[in-house]
Amino acid sequence: MIIEPRVRGFICTTAHPAGCAANVREQIAYVLKQGPIANCPKRVAVLGCSTGYGLASRIVTTFAGGAETIGVSFERPPTEKRTSTAGWYNNRAFEIEAKKIGRAPVTLEGDAFSEEMKKDFIAKVRETFGQLDMLVYSMAAPTRTDPDTGQVHRSAIKPLGAPVEIKTLDTETGEVFETTIAPASEAEAEATVAVMGGDDWKRWIDQLAGAGVLAPGFQTLNYTYIGSELTWPIYWNGTLGRAKADLDRKAEEIRKRLGPDAARVVALKAVVTQASSAIPVVPLYGTVLFKVMKQLGLHEGCIEQIDRLFRTRLGHAEALDDAQRVRVDDWELSPKVQAEVLRRWPLLSTETLGELADLAEYKSQFLRLFGFGIDGVDYAQDVDPRVVPK
Numbered sequence: 001m002i003i004e005p006r007v008r009g010f011i012c013t014t015a016h017p018a019g020c021a022a023n024v025r026e027q028i029a030y031v032l033k034q035g036p037i038a039n040c041p042k043r044v045a046v047l048g049c050s051t052g053y054g055l056a057s058r059i060v061t062t063f064a065g066g067a068e069t070i071g072v073s074f075e076r077p078p079t080e081k082r083t084s085t086a087g088w089y090n091n092r093a094f095e096i097e098a099k100k101i102g103r104a105p106v107t108l109e110g111d112a113f114s115e116e117m118k119k120d121f122i123a124k125v126r127e128t129f130g131q132l133d134m135l136v137y138s139m140a141a142p143t144r145t146d147p148d149t150g151q152v153h154r155s156a157i158k159p160l161g162a163p164v165e166i167k168t169l170d171t172e173t174g175e176v177f178e179t180t181i182a183p184a185s186e187a188e189a190e191a192t193v194a195v196m197g198g199d200d201w202k203r204w205i206d207q208l209a210g211a212g213v214l215a216p217g218f219q220t221l222n223y224t225y226i227g228s229e230l231t232w233p234i235y236w237n238g239t240l241g242r243a244k245a246d247l248d249r250k251a252e253e254i255r256k257r258l259g260p261d262a263a264r265v266v267a268l269k270a271v272v273t274q275a276s277s278a279i280p281v282v283p284l285y286g287t288v289l290f291k292v293m294k295q296l297g298l299h300e301g302c303i304e305q306i307d308r309l310f311r312t313r314l315g316h317a318e319a320l321d322d323a324q325r326v327r328v329d330d331w332e333l334s335p336k337v338q339a340e341v342l343r344r345w346p347l348l349s350t351e352t353l354g355e356l357a358d359l360a361e362y363k364s365q366f367l368r369l370f371g372f373g374i375d376g377v378d379y380a381q382d383v384d385p386r387v388v389p390k
């Protein structure tokens with residue numbers, strides 16, 4: 001079949017196998033160009049391994065760090081008539097490339113929140129690696145079924161306390177408008193913490209420690225976003241921020257159990273991923289941020305951020321902030337970038353968007369997540385959606 005993007009709001013319901021594979025290969029090429037990373041953990045687990053920051057973590061540790069990896073993600077496989085999720089194609093492309101350099105990656109597809117997945121995972125780790133040196137928790141999900149109660153928690157991306165009036169962007173039409181976002185109820189805020197907070201992370205680590213599969217010196221990372229005063233009303237001071245504050249608490253609990261460096265929350269920059277495109281205001285902020293960072297020669301995507309994390313931050317105690325987090329969002333939050341984004345923000349309108357922001361770049365990055373718009377891919381070619389090219 002000829003595969004074309006089918007975009008509905010902030011999701012694309014199709015993905016291109018050759019395009020996703022090309023995307024994975026581009027990221028691998030970037031990492032190889034940077035050269036090897038010394039002292040990288042060698043047996044690495046990545047939860048949320050198929051897209052965004054998790055995929056980048058798997059690529060950096062494998063191709064620059066010399067690691068063997070086990071990945072977990074939630075995917076829909078392809079059929080003869082329907083494409084898979086982008087993550088399924090990315091997982092296959094990653095496996096193809098990792099095997100070419102003699103690695104034996106393990107990928108489990110299913111619900112990482114479930115007890116069943118945790119059991120299967122532990123069995124696989126025992127069978128293949130014995131123990132783990134690192135676990136990267138890079139999951140972003142809209143819902144989570146509580147393993148104890150069976151209750152389905154649904155996250156709500158909303159402010160807390162009072163309504164927020166804020167500028168936003170319709171990425172399909174390019175219209176910039178003011179919108180009012182009603183605050184979350186206490187139940188919605190709690191549900192968001194249940195999905196995106198640290199409870200599942202802590203459960204993973206407790207179960208892995210209990211099973212004796214954590215090697216001495218084991219470290220776990222969990223990714224957070226702090227952002228700037230422009231996104232605080234909807235993000236850091238909202239339900240998601242409350243969930244992310246829970247990560248800091250859980251990191252402290254894990255450190256108490258496993259040692260002073262055993263758990264780190266890592267603050268990363270805003271990038272276009274399936275998760276971030278669903279957050280109100282973030283796409284508008286992103287279109288301005290990307291333009292400013294490109295103009296200042298500071299542009300980074302997932303792979304550049306994660307490469308910088310492993311190459312320059314981990315193991316460098318001086319890089320911790322006062323909440324014990326690792327910061328790789330320093331370029332985004334630098335005074336020169338923020339001053340320019342803040343200067344442009346009040347001037348933003350449907351008419352000025354083209355001059356002050358880069359919607360075309362945002363849209364192109366969004367489509368790339370699903371394997372579309374990538375150089376060298378023949379989109380007119382009839383392809384079998386079940387096959388990822390070797």
Ligand code: NAD
Nearest residue numbers: 048050052053073074112140141224225270271273275276
């Ligand atoms: P993403 O949407 O690209 O990736 C999410 C991953 O989670 C995918 O691999 C998906 O398959 C997996 N997943 C979802 N539900 C699952 C389930 N039930 N079981 C197993 N796997 C599941 O997201 P992302 O933007 O890379 O986000 C990863 C982390 O990085 C999040 O904690 C996010 O808050 C953080 N972060 C993101 C940004 C950003 O701008 N995108 C910035 C800073 C930090």
